Amino acid sequence: MTDSAPASTHSAHEAVLALADDELCIGQNLVWWIAVGPFLEEDLALTSISQDELGHARALYGLLGDDIDALAYGRQPHEYRSAHLTELPCRDWGETLVRHFLYDTAETVRWAALADSSWDALGAVARRALAEERSHLRHASGLLSWLLRTEAGRSQLLPLFDQFVPMACELFHLPPGCSQEALLADGVMDRSLSDQRAEWQSGVDGAVASAGYQPQWPADGAATASASGRAGQRSAHFAALHAEMVEVLSIDPTAVW
């Protein structure tokens, strides 16, 4: 990183690490759907999306160092910065869909704030990812809008919004010690997180309003308490998720692919 001022360097690295860890965890969790999706097209779509997310993680880790595998797999649990939402297994397809919708709506906003980054390489990753996120979002919101037209869909999916929304707010938090002011001042990111969160929130509200629903949003400041993932505290699901990611490496540490 040569083209952004030193004041923001540490914060930019921490912010990128958090984004990368989100992508890694959600990508790994979506992979679970391979061969067991509810119908063939959806099976392929979810796993294709998971590969896109893992690709984003790879690109982001690549901004932080040359040894991508060491970054992705080799850290201690407390060194990960993933939001707890991304660590949830979501083995129920309805849960996966609601999380996917919340996450990709958030991603579209987050990447857009980085697309013109003063960190050129980050901007390039963001613009590439943004094109894919639009397609992910079309998938998530398309399915959601169809299912919310049915009573069964509403009764199964809407309660999940209240369950996941407080956790999803963590997506708009930076790790401790990461200065939003520095990121904005140096143009690494061109929009405040509270602005980004507001846009995300109105996107989510809009999608469920047709079903006569209003998610219960935690107050802006209250979400700090739920940002423990960013601070390095892992959720109960992380250990199993991480064990699955490093399964091959733990059998053969010299494995390459």
Place this chain on the structure above:
Amino acid sequence: MKTYEVFLKRPGKDPFTHVGALEAPDDDLALSFARDCYTRRSEGDQMWVVAREDLLVADPVELEMADRPHRHNDGTLLRDLRQAGSQPAS
């Protein structure tokens, strides 16, 4: 769910080629599923997705060919005549 037919075109002079079909509840999701099912490895840089019900389907009876050997000229008659060094009978 509606059935959609998917066509892909690779970069260059190749024509659009039918690659398969899928089911989706609407046009937007059809495009989304088509991207994920058929272009995961950059199999094409252009894609057409068409609702099967919008295709014009010819009556197979009209396509049945009677015995029309003259439409299957493979050039062998002319070749044989040339090799024999003779002119076609006039």
